Amino acid sequence: MPTGAIVDALSVLIGGLLGAFGGHLLSDEFKRDLNLIFGICSxxxxxxxxxxxxxxxxxxxxxxxxxxxxxxxHLGQLFNKGAMLMQAPISKHFPAEKLGLTHDEFVNQLVTSIVLFCASGTGIYGSLTAGMTGDNSILFSKAILDLFTAAIFACNLGYVVSLVAIPQFLVLFLLFILAQFILPMTNNTMIIDFKACGGFLMLATGFRMAKLKNFPIADMIPAMILVMPFSWFWVNVVLKALGA
Structure with a gap:
């Protein structure tokens, strides 16, 4: 049973609801400063x-x-369109919601949250580990951070953040199911390089959360698919050909 995926998705759902419901009680300075902390954590x-x-x-x-x-x-543009589609039903139910963001700021922050929750190296590796070994500890740890991160995002973005739990669960659940086919084809070196690639995405996400640099993190996602085959090819073909 994908317990870790369920807990992680619920943490985003609950955090999103709490942040959207009580976000107006927090000052803009408080939310801005706390968002910087989450950025540096990422x-x-x-x-x-x-x-x-x-x-x-x-x-x-x-x-x-x-x-x-x-x-x-144009993967980033597809994410942008998906973000706005997610916001559409929320706007119908909460038409009076005032987010105080421009359209571009809203899309940028929502895409950042989607990538952070759905495509982080920790989440992907944690789902594969849970599916193969039954160890959910990685996803449980991620759920704690996601709970508070979702709340802060929701303070700025509103209830739409809670909907990110849906694609997040689908991604984590799919990886959980595929784990029995993927992990046997990997080795420790490939997994370490895979996590490192995810680390670069998380580093870029942190810069984006802190509004230091708007990296195209959605467009960087295909790297997560390529990195393990490339790691294998480098070790078993390139290094051997070089006699290393």
Whole structure:
């Protein structure tokens, strides 16, 4: 049973509802400063995931090529359209909701939250681990951070943040099911490089949350698909050909 995926999705749902309901009680300065803290937490988690990286050339190449693919496929624009589709039913039920954001600010923050909750290396690796071994501890730890992060996002974005729990659960559940097919084809080095790639996305997400640099994190997602095959190819083909 995907207990970890369920708990993590519920944390986003509950955090989103609490933040949207009580966000007006918090000052803009409080929300801004706390969002900076969550941004630096995301950066720190990203750095920790990147540090053990085994094959830097493979990870960097996956990031570059994956982002090129994402940009060529306009993946970021698709995320933007999906974000607005998610907001549409919320606007019908809460037409008086005043978010105090421009359209671009709203879309940027919502896309950031979607990527953070649905496509983080921690969530993906945690789902694969839970599906293969039954160990949900990684997802449980992520759920604690997601609860508070969702609440802060919802203070600015409203009830739409709670809907992110739906695609999040679908992604984590699908990975949980596929784990029995994916993990046997991997090794420890490939998984470490995979987490490192996710770390770069989390680092970029932290910069975006802190409004320091608006990285195209949605367009970077294909790198998560490429990094393990590239890691394998680098070790078993390139390094062997070089006699390393």
């Amino acid at each position: 950066m720190g988690m990203g750095v920790m995931a990147i540090a053990p990286m085994k094959n830097m050339p493979a990870v960097i190449f996956a990031l570059i090529l994956g982002t090129v693919i994402g940009l060529a496929c």
